Amino acid sequence: MNKPLFSFEFFPPQTAEGVEKLAATRKQLEPLNPEFFSVTFGAGGSTRDRTLETVQQIKAEVYNAAPHLYCIGSTRDNIRAILETYKNLGVNRIVALRGDLPSGMAGIGEFQYANELVSFIRAQTGDHFHIEVAAYPEFHPQAKSPRDDLLNFKRKAAAGANSAITQYFYNADSYFYFVDECRKLGVTIPIVPGIMPIMKFSQLARFSDTCGAEIPRWIRRTMESYGDDTESVQAFGQDVVAALCERLLAGGAPGLHFYTLNHAAPALTIWKRLGL
Ligand code: FAD
Secondary structure (H helix, E strand, O other), X not given: OOOOEEEEEEOOOOOHHHHHHHHHHHHHHHHXXXXXXXXXXXXXXXXXXXXXXXXHHHHXXXXXXXXXXXXXXXXXXXXXXXXXXXXXXXXXXXXXEOOOOXXXXXXXXXXXXXXXXXXXXXXXXXXXXXXXXXXXXXXXXOOOOHHHHHHHHHHHHHOOOOEEEEEEOOOHHHHHXXXXXXHHOOOOOOEEEEEOOOOOHHHHHXXXXXXXXXXXXXXXXXXXXXXXXXXXXXXXXHHHHHHHHHHHHHOOOOEEEXXXXXXXXXXXXXXXXXXX
């Protein structure tokens, strides 16, 4: 087995204290030799400026930064300007997404789907960026059918995506099935599982309902039975997620991308338990 690649996702902090805490998180994650740190865009109300600031901080520490960029509601000029800024900063990896249309927004802009953004980035910047796209082992909640979603994923690869990061999931079979189906369709790009450590059950349940990630019943019921006992929730969550990661890597996953929520400890614990 090749050495698995680790990457970590952050959201841009809103306060000076958050900025400091995130710098400490990066330091703690350094021993895992991260391939890159990615920074969300728009999610949770973050703005382009705050994503850019966080990317600048990561670059200043000489880590690889991968800003997320979504296209919904944007114009070509807008995206061109953002790409130019990142290029000038020495960023060479981008997570290209469609994004979700905020309620009350009038138009969808000049892009409808992520594959159009990928094509645009390639047309504008050639091979400068390594382009990551999103994948959904349990299928995107708005997909017409699993088959359609797979074909739409194929469009992103065909448009020039280099690799993909999945939505989080707790059922390894969904990942292996998704990867197999992609390979049958001739999609060869690496598909890295997105891993969500379990810290707070209520928060995870809320997230999962909106993004269509299933929490299997046995996990949900066990978590619920712990109520406010955070220690038990986290201990059980670590067992579940460490076993999931172990299975994914043993089954050929090329690496793991952690949704850190800006915390280092859960990913570090899992990494130690994997004995890597
Ligand atoms: P697409 O690939 O465009 O797919 C969206 C839907 O449209 C799917 O149902 C698909 O089947 C369908 N579709 C795709 N192409 C076509 C087509 N050509 N014709 C018809 N139907 C089509 N959101 C944020 O706001 N900020 C972030 O930073 C962020 N980061 C993320 C990181 C990862 C790793 C993941 C997995 C998700 C992230 N998201 C983020 C959420 C993401 O923006 C949403 O899931 C969004 O609804 C879909 O984005 P996408 O790029 O997967 O869209």
